[in-house]
Amino acid sequence: MSIAPPQGFRYIGKKRRTKEDPRFVTGRGRYVADIALPGMKHVALVTSPHAAARIKAIRTDKALALSGVQYVLTGAELCAGTEALLPGVDAPKVTRYPLAHGVVRYAGEWVAAVVADTRALAEDAAEKIEIDYEATEYVLDPEKAVEPGSPLVHPAHGSNVLYRRKFVWGPVEEDFARAEHKLGLRVRWGRSATVPIETFGIAAQWDPGQQLLDVWASIQMPKYPDQIARALRLPGNAVRVHFDVDVGGSYGVKRGIKHTVLVGYLAKKLGMPVRLIEDRLENMRGGDMHGPDRIFDLQLAFDSDGTIRSLKIRALDDVGAYAGRSPLQLGKPVGAIVGPYQIHSVEYEPISVMTNKTAQEAVRGFGQSPTNYALESGIDAVARHLGMDRIALRQKNFIRKDQFPYLIPSGTSYDSGDYHAVLDKALAAADYPALVAARDAARKAGRLAGIGISSCLEPSGGNSSFEPLFNPKNETTTWMDSCLVRVDLSGAITGVMNTSSSGQGHETLVATVLGEVLERDPDTIRVVHADSLNALPSNSPVGSRMAIMLGGAAAGAARKIKAALLAIAAHNLRKDVAELEYHEGSVSVKGEPRQTLGWAQLVEIAHRKFHQMPPGLEPGLQAKFVWEVPTGGGLPTADGRIQMYPCFSFEAHVVLVEIDPETGQPKLARYACGHDCGVMISPDIVHGMTFGGIAHGIGAALYEKFAYSDNGQLESQSFMDYLIPSALEVPALTIADHCTPSPHTTFGQKGSGEAGYLGAPAAIACAINDALAPLGASIAELPMTPLQIWTRMQLARAGN
Amino acid sequence: MSDDRVYPVSIEVNGTLREAQVPARLTLVDFLRDTLRLTGTHAGCEHGICGACSVLLDGEPVRSCIMYAVQADGRKVTTIEGLAQPDGRPGALQDAFCEAHATQCGYCTPGMVIAAHALLETNPAPAEQEIREAIGGNLCRCTGYQQIVDAIKLAAGKNTGNAA
Numbered sequence: 001m002s003i004a005p006p007q008g009f010r011y012i013g014k015k016r017r018t019k020e021d022p023r024f025v026t027g028r029g030r031y032v033a034d035i036a037l038p039g040m041k042h043v044a045l046v047t048s049p050h051a052a053a054r055i056k057a058i059r060t061d062k063a064l065a066l067s068g069v070q071y072v073l074t075g076a077e078l079c080a081g082t083e084a085l086l087p088g089v090d091a092p093k094v095t096r097y098p099l100a101h102g103v104v105r106y107a108g109e110w111v112a113a114v115v116a117d118t119r120a121l122a123e124d125a126a127e128k129i130e131i132d133y134e135a136t137e138y139v140l141d142p143e144k145a146v147e148p149g150s151p152l153v154h155p156a157h158g159s160n161v162l163y164r165r166k167f168v169w170g171p172v173e174e175d176f177a178r179a180e181h182k183l184g185l186r187v188r189w190g191r192s193a194t195v196p197i198e199t200f201g202i203a204a205q206w207d208p209g210q211q212l213l214d215v216w217a218s219i220q221m222p223k224y225p226d227q228i229a230r231a232l233r234l235p236g237n238a239v240r241v242h243f244d245v246d247v248g249g250s251y252g253v254k255r256g257i258k259h260t261v262l263v264g265y266l267a268k269k270l271g272m273p274v275r276l277i278e279d280r281l282e283n284m285r286g287g288d289m290h291g292p293d294r295i296f297d298l299q300l301a302f303d304s305d306g307t308i309r310s311l312k313i314r315a316l317d318d319v320g321a322y323a324g325r326s327p328l329q330l331g332k333p334v335g336a337i338v339g340p341y342q343i344h345s346v347e348y349e350p351i352s353v354m355t356n357k358t359a360q361e362a363v364r365g366f367g368q369s370p371t372n373y374a375l376e377s378g379i380d381a382v383a384r385h386l387g388m389d390r391i392a393l394r395q396k397n398f399i400r401k402d403q404f405p406y407l408i409p410s411g412t413s414y415d416s417g418d419y420h421a422v423l424d425k426a427l428a429a430a431d432y433p434a435l436v437a438a439r440d441a442a443r444k445a446g447r448l449a450g451i452g453i454s455s456c457l458e459p460s461g462g463n464s465s466f467e468p469l470f471n472p473k474n475e476t477t478t479w480m481d482s483c484l485v486r487v488d489l490s491g492a493i494t495g496v497m498n499t500s501s502s503g504q505g506h507e508t509l510v511a512t513v514l515g516e517v518l519e520r521d522p523d524t525i526r527v528v529h530a531d532s533l534n535a536l537p538s539n540s541p542v543g544s545r546m547a548i549m550l551g552g553a554a555a556g557a558a559r560k561i562k563a564a565l566l567a568i569a570a571h572n573l574r575k576d577v578a579e580l581e582y583h584e585g586s587v588s589v590k591g592e593p594r595q596t597l598g599w600a601q602l603v604e605i606a607h608r609k610f611h612q613m614p615p616g617l618e619p620g621l622q623a624k625f626v627w628e629v630p631t632g633g634g635l636p637t638a639d640g641r642i643q644m645y646p647c648f649s650f651e652a653h654v655v656l657v658e659i660d661p662e663t664g665q666p667k668l669a670r671y672a673c674g675h676d677c678g679v680m681i682s683p684d685i686v687h688g689m690t691f692g693g694i695a696h697g698i699g700a701a702l703y704e705k706f707a708y709s710d711n712g713q714l715e716s717q718s719f720m721d722y723l724i725p726s727a728l729e730v731p732a733l734t735i736a737d738h739c740t741p742s743p744h745t746t747f748g749q750k751g752s753g754e755a756g757y758l759g760a761p762a763a764i765a766c767a768i769n770d771a772l773a774p775l776g777a778s779i780a781e782l783p784m785t786p787l788q789i790w791t792r793m794q795l796a797r798a799g800n
Numbered sequence: 801m802s803d804d805r806v807y808p809v810s811i812e813v814n815g816t817l818r819e820a821q822v823p824a825r826l827t828l829v830d831f832l833r834d835t836l837r838l839t840g841t842h843a844g845c846e847h848g849i850c851g852a853c854s855v856l857l858d859g860e861p862v863r864s865c866i867m868y869a870v871q872a873d874g875r876k877v878t879t880i881e882g883l884a885q886p887d888g889r890p891g892a893l894q895d896a897f898c899e900a901h902a903t904q905c906g907y908c909t910p911g912m913v914i915a916a917h918a919l920l921e922t923n924p925a926p927a928e929q930e931i932r933e934a935i936g937g938n939l940c941r942c943t944g945y946q947q948i949v950d951a952i953k954l955a956a957g958k959n960t961g962n963a964a
Contacts, residue, residue, distance in 0.1 A: 017898055024906025025894035025913060027840015027880035111955050120825065197844040197941050198850050198907040248842070248907030249941045280845045503905030577816040684901035684947070691944030692904065719849035719939070727932040727945040756944070 002350040011522050012516045012681050012747055016510040019527065020501075029246040032201035032218045037273035040069055043263060044122035045276075046129045047286050048104035050711025051356040052138035052151070055131060060110060063125035068117040071270055072129065072489040073262075075101030075111065081269075082261055083231045087323030089163045090471045090719075091350070093156040096322045098262035104133070105153055105321035106356050107713050108285030110258075115266055115274060138356035138712050142318035143294065145353045153321050153354040162319065163327040163352040163470055167334070167640045169409035170345025175310035179301035183385050187377045188781040189370035191293035191318070192704035193363050194696065196502075197725060198248025199278035200287055202259050204267040211262050214277040215241045218572075220250040220494060220502050221257065221465070222539040225532040228416025231261045232268070239264075243529040247502035250698065252362035252542065252759075253289040254502065255324070259642025280681075284412075284722060285714050290706050291363035292329055293318040296374035300381070301356060301372040306388050306396045311338065312347040312603030313374065317367075319352050319360040326360035327352035329367030333468025335412045336368065336457040339375045340419045341397040346409045356712050364696060365458075366543060369761060372456040373782065376762035380769070390453050390766070391427070394726045399453075401740070411641025413631075414457075414648045415750075417676060423455055423652040425464035426674030430654035435670060438656060443774060445748040448659035448793075449669075452767025454759040458677070459645035460751020461548035463629040464539070466644065469636045477633030480626050481549035482536030485514060485557040487621040489607045491600050493520060495527040495554060498535035501515065504753055505685040506546055510554045512681055517558035520599075537626055546679055548647055548742075549627060555746040564617060568605050569597045571614035647742045647750040649677040655692075659771050664790025666702060666768060668731040673759070676738040678750035683743035687735055688753040695730045696759025701768075703729070705783050772796070806879045809873040813838070814882030822869045831869035832879060840880040840910050844939070851938030854911035855879050861918040880910035883917060893917055893955045900951035904942030911938045916952045924959045926952070 008724045023029050060072040075097060084095045099110050112129055116122035120348040137151035144150050153160055176182060202217040213234065219241070229239040242537050247254060259276055267274040299312040313345070315333075319326040329348035337346050363369075379397075383390045401418040408414065435451055442449035457495075463479035484496040495510040507527035515522035539545070562582060569587035570577045573595055581590050585599030605612045606621040613619060629646055636642040656670040673694060680686045703723040707715040716722040741748025761782055768789065769778045775796035779788060806821040813836060820835055829846075832838045832855070841864060844852030848866040855864045856878035883891045890898060894913060901911045912935055919926055919934035926934065930953045932945070940948065 018901055020906070021896075021898040021901060021903050022890055024903040024909045025880075025890050025897045026884040026888060027838075027910045028888070029840075029906045031839075031842070031907065033833075033843070036837070076865075120823075195941065196905070196907070197850055197939060198842065198905070199844075246906060249905040251941070280847065503903075506906070520933035685904075688901055688904055688943055688947050691946040692940075692942045693944070696941065718847055719845045720847070724850075724939050724941065726936045726939060727949065728936045730945050732928070732949075733944060733946050 009516060011512050013679060013683060015683065016522065018505050018682065018685065019511055020505055020507055025081045031198060031248050032203060032216050033214045033277050035203045037193055037203060037205055038298050039115060040273040040275050041115045042119040042122050043266065043274060043276040044114050044119065044126040045110045045282055045286065046114065046126045046131070048100065048107055048109040048111055050104055050133050050135050051107050052136045053104050053133035053137060054518055055104060055111065056134055057102065057132040059130040060742045062128040063114060064521060066121065066125050066128065068121040069114065069125045070272070071115040071266065073098035073099065073113045073266060075288050078262065078265060079627050082265055083233060085231060085257055085261065086227065088325040089323060089327045091162055091323055094154045094323045098258035106358055108332045108358060109452060110286050113262055113266065114327065115270065122143055131360060135781060137646060140357065140708055140712055141354050142316055142353045142355055145355050145775055146351065152159050154602050154746050160354045161351060162323055162354055163350065166347065166349040168347050169639065169641065172310050172312065172345045172347045175254065175345045176301040176778055179309045180303045180376055181385060181552045182301050184297065184299045184383055185378060185381050187296050187374050189292055190782045191290055191292045191706040192289040192700045192783065194251035194253050194287050195248030195722065196251065196254070199280060199283040200254055200256050200259055201277040201613065202256060202263045203273065203275040204263045205267040205273040211238055213239050213268060215239060215260060215264065216245050217241065217256055217260060218245065218247045218254055219500055220247060220254045220540055220542065222542060224540070227257050228260050237533060237654065239532065241532040242529060243498065243500040243535065245500055247500050251364040252366065252504035254461060255361050258288065259518045264400045280719070281717055285358060286538055288324065288359045288361050290320060290358045290360050292360065292367055292370045298374055298378045300378050302382050304386065306386060306446060306537045307392045308341060308343050308382060311343050314349040316351045316353060318355050318357065320357040321354060322359040324359055325362055328466045328470055329362065331470045332366040332459065333368050333371035334410045334466065334469065335459045335462065336648065337410045338408050339372065340399060340455055340650060342399050344409065357708060358714065362542065364693065364757045368459065368721065369758045372401045372758055373762040373765060376454045376456065376766065380766055386698060393425065393453055393728045411637065412644050415646060415742045415744055417650050418738065418740050419455065419650055422650055422674040422676045422738045425738055426652040426654045426672050429672055429674065429734045429736040433653065435654070438669070448661055448771045450657050450767040450771030452655045452657065452763040452770060453653070453763065454762035454766060456542055456759040456762065458651065458751060458754055459757050460544035460647045460649055461629060462543050462545070462645035463633045465636065469640060469642055475635065476638035478628050480628050481538050481553050482624060482626040483510060483550060483553040483557045484536055484624045485561055485622060487561060487603055489603065491603045493518065493525045495525060496530050497527060498530050498538035500529060501541060504541055504546060504684060504689070506541065506550060508682050508685065509547060509551055513554040515549050517555050518562060536624055541753065543699070544753040546753070547749045548745050551681060551749055552746045553625050553627040556627055557623045560623035560625060561621060564606065564621060564623070565602045567614050567617055568602050572597060572605065572612055638788050646744045649750045649752060649755065651667035651675045651755060651759045653759045655763045655767045657764065657767040657771055659789060664793060666786065668698065671731050672734040672736065673756060674736045674738060675755060676740050677752040677755065678742045678745070679739060679748035681747065681749055689753055690735055691733050693754060693756025694733055694760045695725055697757045698730055698764060700782060701761040701764035703785065801851055807870050809869055811872045812876040814878060824870055825870065826869045828864035828867045828869050828872050832864060835862050838879050842907055842910060844908065851911040851915065852908050854914040854938065856914060856918060860923065880913055883913060892922065892958065896955035896958065897951045900947045900954055902943065902947040904949035907939060908940045912940065912948055920956060920959060925956050
């Protein structure tokens with residue numbers, strides 16, 4: 001494929017201010033907690049103190065006796081009045097409702113909801129609710145949970161295993177038999193998550209006259225309105241979600257179905273507007289926002305020259321007490337299971353297991369970052385085994401730029417890339433020889449220092465193919481997105497998008513794309529978020545898809561507008577469209593610039609002068625475009641091969657770490673990331689998300705963990721225990737851009753919303769282990785906290 | 801426990817004297833957001849760590865989530881709205897945040913701007929490490945801090961006539 005840098009764009013790829021920033025910097029964003037409905041009541045939650053218990057009695061009279069308390073809802077009523085929430089896989093006996101009924105399955109699970117005139121009164125009343133529990137057996141260790149005889153989180157399901165399958169793609173055993181070397185390793189990804197600074201919130205109001213539930217929420221969830229309506233036993237058009245609410249960060253986790261069903265039920269039942277804004281404890285304990293918690297067992301088969309022939313991965317994921325979409329996070333990595341490497345065959349055994357912990361939800365990358373960490377740990381292990389340079393080993397196994405499109409064993413075709421060039425750029429940006437000199441000088445002076453390398457893919461824009469892959473009853477093969485464009489009588493352009501945004505700058509994306517196609521200044525284009533009853537189909541901003549899918553939809557709609565303008569001009573200038581040219585909204589006869597119809601004239605014809613309209617063209621000037629994922633949609637083969645994502649961004653990380661020899665505190669002394677997401681529509685936005693992804697990855701690698709005590713209590717319940725990196729832990733970051741356009745997309749763009757996070761944990765882990773290597777120590781578990789590093793240093797120095 | 805007693809407070813907020821009768825347990829952030837409807841100040845953790853609720857109290861950045869409204873009686877409070885131009889458009893520091901694209905979701909942004917404003921008031925030309933220390937008590941989950949640091953450098957450059 002010939003790869004040329006993007007040329008000739010008017011607005012795409014240029015430094016431009018974003019449309020969203022002015023309202024945010026002046027405090028004029030509109031978040032869910034800013035929605036004040038007249039007469040609104042507030043919810044506080046009563047939660048389980050036990051990891052597992054039977055609920056014997058709930059006494060609410062003292063709470064209800066308090067002035068200002070409106071209602072106390074418990075599981076018995078809610079379960080009778082709503083449908084169970086849908087699990088992501090075929091596990092119908094793993095039932096779930098927003099409130100526990102009969103039993104509790106984790107400490108922090110919601111047992112009762114109090115509605116009162118203020119949040120403070122609701123919390124007062126929550127303390128007055130008395131619940132008798134009978135503690136039962138629980139299981140916290142996922143390896144014990146898969147064993148026969150383990151306490152069952154959902155006895156009706158008959159097992160703690162939610163999903164398990166062994167995929168074999170290609171001649172794995174033959175490749176292992178032929179390989180000159182084999183090795184195995186175990187690594188563990190700790191339980192962390194995205195933990196947005198805004199907790200989840202939802203406000204709802206029922207209008208009995210219209211039989212309509214209005215919802216305002218801090219949401220990032222595909223098919224959200226449909227799922228609420230289904231659970232509340234309402235027709236889909238009886239729920240109206242207002243997508244114009246600014247979402248204060250999500251990065252995957254803000255799924256909020258159980259919160260919304262609870263609050264929607266209360267609003268309808270009580271006939272009052274009701275709001276639930278999680279406090280931080282509710283958010284971290286019962287808010288369903290823990291991420292993957294995985295044990296990986298890897299085996300690699302390779303030759304003495306470094307050629308990696310085959311790979312076996314067993315991934316045991318502890319998803320907590322309920323299903324949700326969490327098992328599917330083991331599915332996304334199927335689409336990039338060999339990473340950026342030419343690996344001939346793969347065996348993959350994902351196992352999703354339930355324990356008595358907070359339920360898992362989607363986290364940035366949807367399971368890809370843990371898998372990348374495991375794969376990169378395997379590559380480093382091969383390098384150590386062979387005594388080969390880590391960079392040279394990666395370069396040897398990288399798919400070459402002349403091999404695209406490249407079909408991997410699990411059935412996905414990678415679109416494009418130049419992995420060697422991007423790694424080279426990252427090494428140059430980090431000044432790799434200087435990095436090596438700095439590390440070696442530190443070691444010579446008796447300090448601990450190490451260099452980390454990682455390279456990985458960011459699958460983007462997919463059609464949720466892990467759903468049919470992991471659940472044959474689910475035949476989802478489209479994951480479309482849409483845009484509506486209107487040009488009003490004044491000639492102003494409005495783009496309508498159909499979901500909420502949580503910081504990705506979609507208004508800027510749509511305005512830039514519409515401006516590019518229509519050759520109009522994006523600053524003059526307004527972009528609004530339709531409510532769900534006005535919206536065209538959308539699947540929300542998940543899976544690094546919006547630049548591809550919303551960008552493609554906006555371009556498609558803008559091209560229809562342009563075609564309409566050309567048709568109007570052709571009719572009035574009495575020419576064929578082929579004889580005309582479009583320039584900044586005006587249409588002229590080629591070579592005869594005086595024969596021109598300007599933007600205002602064309603718009604006026606469309607809106608007012610039907611007698612000047614060409615036959616068959618609708619009056620007014622608007623167009624919608626619904627775009628399917630560009631590689632289409634299909635069901636998996638019997639052996640589980642599927643084109644999972646259309647576009648594959650690539651990133652290479654290079655990091656220098658120094659470790660304080662007294663405290664074990666790591667310091668990131670230098671950090672560079674080479675990044676290729678094709679054509680960047682808004683470079684500032686892409687860079688910002690990549691910087692943020694790296695910072696998030698630093699947290700996952702070194703600091704962040706939802707730790708549990710032996711009796712199932714969550715020990716990281718506040719920001720004093722769950723440590724999010726600050727500006728002092730995150731160093732100055734360098735990003736080196738590269739552009740390999742995607743052949744599948746409108747402008748050559750790929751996705752980038754999960755960038756940085758996908759490779760940073762692997763690179764930092766690699767650097768820590770390089771630093772510990774002179775002591776003969778290593779760590780195979782994230783987060784590699786300062787205490788853990790210090791402990792390994794002490795053990796190594798004591799000769800253990 | 802619930803207590804119906806209220807106490808008079810008189811607080812100058814963004815240059816305007818605001819008087820109200822408030823319960824003792826009403827936090828300053830709830831007073832600003834719910835009573836005055838100044839919703840630019842955000843509650844993030846409500847235990848004094850994340851800094852999203854930062855406001856200036858007599859010019860000093862404080863956490864409005866771990867302070868009661870009654871404690872601000874007789875004091876001057878500046879919120880993010882108070883740093884904008886009178887017509888609501890971004891002030892100079894806020895404009896630098898726009899130029900550097902120092903926000904994504906915008907939720908931590910008001911606290912960041914407050915922290916940066918307090919820094920630049922006392923140190924008009926801070927070094928990068930001083931900027932990082934000044935915003936070290938404000939957590940951001942979107943940006944990795946890079947473009948925030950850039951924005952503060954940009955604003956500082958304009959302060960001192962050395963626009964970056």
